[in-house]
Amino acid sequence: MKPRAPRNRTLTLTEDERIRLSRKLLRVPQEWTADAMADRVIQADLFDVLDQLPEQFADLLILDPPYNLDKQFADRKFGRRSHDEYLQYLESWFPRLLKVLRPHASVYLCGDWQCSAADFQVMAKYLKVRNRITWQREKGRGAQNNWKNCCEDIWFATVGNKYYFDVDAVKQKRRVIAPYRENGRPKDWQETSEGNYRLTCPSNFWDDISVPYWSMPENTDHPTQKPEKLLAKLILASSRPGDLVFDPFLGSGTTAVVAKKLGRHFTGIEINQEYCRWALKRLERAETDTTIQGYRDGVFWERNTLKKPPRK
Numbered sequence: 001m002k003p004r005a006p007r008n009r010t011l012t013l014t015e016d017e018r019i020r021l022s023r024k025l026l027r028v029p030q031e032w033t034a035d036a037m038a039d040r041v042i043q044a045d046l047f048d049v050l051d052q053l054p055e056q057f058a059d060l061l062i063l064d065p066p067y068n069l070d071k072q073f074a075d076r077k078f079g080r081r082s083h084d085e086y087l088q089y090l091e092s093w094f095p096r097l098l099k100v101l102r103p104h105a106s107v108y109l110c111g112d113w114q115c116s117a118a119d120f121q122v123m124a125k126y127l128k129v130r131n132r133i134t135w136q137r138e139k140g141r142g143a144q145n146n147w148k149n150c151c152e153d154i155w156f157a158t159v160g161n162k163y164y165f166d167v168d169a170v171k172q173k174r175r176v177i178a179p180y181r182e183n184g185r186p187k188d189w190q191e192t193s194e195g196n197y198r199l200t201c202p203s204n205f206w207d208d209i210s211v212p213y214w215s216m217p218e219n220t221d222h223p224t225q226k227p228e229k230l231l232a233k234l235i236l237a238s239s240r241p242g243d244l245v246f247d248p249f250l251g252s253g254t255t256a257v258v259a260k261k262l263g264r265h266f267t268g269i270e271i272n273q274e275y276c277r278w279a280l281k282r283l284e285r286a287e288t289d290t291t292i293q294g295y296r297d298g299v300f301w302e303r304n305t306l307k308k309p310p311r312k
Contacts, residue, residue: 004214005214007214007215008214008215009214009215009216009217009219010214010219010220010221011217011219011220011221011252011278011281011282013274013277013278013281017277017281018274018277021276021277021280021281022273022277024041024280025041025042025043025273025276025277025280026040026041026042026043027042027043027044028044029042032049032052032053032054033054033057034054034057034244037054037057037267038244038265038266038267039260039265039266039267040267040268041250041253041256041268041270041276041279041280041283042267042268042269042270043269043270043271043272043273043276044269044270044271045271046093046248046249046269046271047092047093049269050093050096050097051096053097053099053100054100055099055100056099056100056101056102056103057100057102057244057246057267058100058101058102058105058244058245058246058267059102059104059105059106059164059239059240059243059244059245060105060106060107060108060234060235060238060239060243060244060245060246060264061097061100061101061105061106061107061108061245061246061247062107062108062110062231062234062235062245062246062247062255063107063108063109063110063247063248063249064110064224064226064247064249064251064255065090065109065110065249066078066249067111067112067114067115067224068080068081068083068086068111068114068115068118069112069114071223071224072223073223073224073272074272074274074275075272076271076272083117083118086115086118087118087121087122090118090119090122091122094122094126095122095125095126097248098126098127098159100246101159102159103159103160103162104158104159104160104162104163104164105158105159105163106156106157106158106159106163106164106165106238106239107123107127107156107157107158107159108133108154108155108156108157108234108238109122109123109154109155109157110152110153110154110226111152111153111154111155112149112151112152112153113149113151113153116132116153116155119153119155120132120155123155123157124157127157127158127159128157128158128159128160128161129155129156129157130156130157130158131155131156131204132153132154132155132156132204133153133154133155133156133204133205133206134151134152134153134154134204134205134206135151135152135154135205135206135207135209135230136150136151136205136206136207136209137150137151137152137209137211138150138209138210138211139211139213154234156238163238164238164239164240165237165238166236166237166238166240167201167202167237169236169237169298170202170233170236170237170300171199171200171201171202171299171300172199172200172202172208172299172300172301172302173197173198173199173299173300173301173302173305174197174198174199174200174302175195175196175197175198175302175305176189176196176197176198179191179196195305199299202233202237202300206230206233207303208229208294208300208301208302208303209227209229209230209294209303210227210229210293210294210303211225211227212225212227212228216293217285217289218254218257218282218293220252220278220282222251222252222275222278224251225251225252225254226251226254226255227254227293228254228257228258228261228292228293229292229293229294229295229300231254231255231258231259232258232261232262232292232295232300233300235255235258235259235262235264236262239259239264241262241263241264242263242264242265243264243265244264244265244266244267245259245264245265245266245267246266246267246268247266247267247268247269248268248269249269249270250268250269250270250275250276250279251270251275251279252275252278252279252282253268253270253275253276253278253279253280253282253283254282255268256268256279256282256283257279257282257283257286258292260283260286260287261286261290261291261292294306
């Protein structure tokens with residue numbers, strides 16, 4: 001690996017850390033129970049352990065499976081396939097996974113435009129679809145003969161009609177461009193030393209997400225890493241403190257890390273050992289650093305508007 005620039009904060013591991021963190025991995029639980037799996041990273045192939053997972057242990061299920069693209073994940077490659085073949089891939093595991101959900105649970109399924117239709121089909125077949133979130137992924141290659149792809153979808157569904165959703169936990173602090181006053185006082189906005197802001201209810205289009213990059217401490221070399229701010233919105237909206245969040249495609253560990261930072265329990269399954277070790281190191285960091293980029297004082301700030309607090 002070539003040397004990184006001095007200001008590059010991408011996570012790295014020493015060989016000693018690899019050995020130490022490998023010992024902390026859970027590979028085969030002595031018992032496949034909620035207690036044995038809580039707050040653990042499990043190195044396993046989901047397809048090998050799927051039928052051993054306990055029933056009704058998860059309050060929130062977050063799914064970020066491989067998209068319908070040619071993509072290399074360390075030593076494994078996922079190959080692009082037809083719509084019907086990708087739908088068949090989802091059908092091979094999605095309905096079998098739903099047994100882990102409690103009756104009030106929610107599910108979020110991530111995808112892009114090339115697999116979003118199949119994602120909706122499988123969600124609508126087995127769950128009650130509530131919404132489609134589209135978030136602006138500002139990174140992306142330009143295209144000469146097509147529109148640049150810079151958005152992704154997240155389908156939101158629930159097991160039943162009774163489910164938890166905390167809109168106040170995910171409000172956004174937006175700058176006021178035209179500060180309207182009534183009787184000389186701000187109307188529906190706040191005048192602060194940091195500027196004029198309004199708290200707004202979240203919509204299903206998110207344009208305030210920064211994809212992790214080299215100068216951010218949450219960044220890893222995972223090819224499809226999700227931002228902590230993105231996961232924080234899902235977890236805060238659809239789980240209570242102390243609930244268990246399950247991610248069976250854990251990757252570099254973002255879901256587990258954010259769940260821990262926000263006072264939730266987690267279980268993550270990931271097949272790649274190096275990705276598991278990254279997740280464990282990030283979880284260790286989360287024991288002393290619970291900050292989430294773009295989230296402070298119980299609200300989400302617009303991109304590039306949250307100022308760093310002064311040093312003490």
